[in-house]
Amino acid sequence: MLLLKIMMHLGLIHCEVDHAVFSGQWTSPPHPSIPMPSNGEPLMLLIPVHIDDGLVATNSIPLYNWFIAELCKDIEAVELGLASLYLGIRIIQDHMCHKLWLSQKAFITDLLTTWNLTLSNCHTSLVPLHHKLHTLPEAPPNSLPDIPDTDIKVNFQCLVGSLIYLAVCMHPDIAYVAMALGQHNSNPTCAHLLAAKGVLQYLARSLEFSLEYGLDSSVISLPVQETVKGCILTDADWSTDEKDQKSISGYCFYFLNSLVSWSAIKQKTMALSSTESKYYAMTHMMKEGLWLHLFLKLHDLPIPQLFPLLCDNQSTLALVQLKSVSSCSKHINI
Secondary structure, eight states, X not given: OHHHHHHHHTTOEEOSSOTTEEEEEESSOSSTTOOOOTTSOOEEEEEEEETTEEOOEESOHHHHHHHHHHHTTTSOOOOOOSOOXXXXXXXXEETTTTEEEEEOHHHHHHHHHHTTOOTTTOOOOSSSOSSOGGGOOOOOTTSSTTSOGXXXXXXXXXXXXXXXXXXXXXXXXXXXXXXXXXXXXXXXXXXXXXXXXXXHHHHHHTTTOOEEESOOTTTOOOSSGGGGTEEEEEEEOSXXXXXXXOOEEEEEEEETTEEEEEEEEEOSSOOSSHHHHHHHHHHHHHHHHHHHHHHXXXXXXXXXXXXXXXXXXXXXXXXXXXSSOOTTTTTSOO
């Protein structure tokens, strides 16, 4: 509450769609020492906060210095300079080329060390998961000699928690497997723990990979011309889980040529066809798209006028554009 009061007192606005983000714009300087930008734009601050850590994006260094000085009047704050590490994510910037890279190499390396998987003795993997989790082969005897059976559950939950953190922050390539493993948290077996360790072997192979922002349009090859700056790609399987017959929804959200949001989640309702499962996936994707649109609008950031939503199922596209309820869709609630 103290931080909220300070931010509001300095003229910052609490974001309505994400309460961990503050923003401010000034058409006149909040302090005489702060000059206005030469391009005629207003002064700007955008501040995401996580517990006691925060970042500041701004178009004015004097404004940033004023903000830090005002903040330190009421709370003890440590200014670390140009952002290079935030919440375990390494930030690498190239100001000349207007690019940056996000990497979790250090976090993954520590995770590998914790599980006795060093780069010298770790057999890397091309894929994060080799078997469906409901058809895993039995674990070989003594496959986890350092972990007694009574500790399987706590070790599994700890490892999967780390994998989910990686998947949420900057590893869309393990979004599905982290979600799938998380569904076995209540009663994991030795085979499930081995499968989770197999994800670490995949991460060891992709250790140098990072998310790049500020890509040239020539880097991305997408099916329609309008998708060069942004689009959402969505898909779903149909009844993959043989136990509950539910499908998996997934999407990737590209904005300004870069991947900014992704998801893989089990659907709440049993789909009666592949068309229906992809329809539910588009609904899941649309909720994220509306949230991102609101976030950009509230902070006066550029919003694309046309934002393609891409799906590879013709029946689903026809269902989306159908103005009336058909016999095949009347059971779909809301």
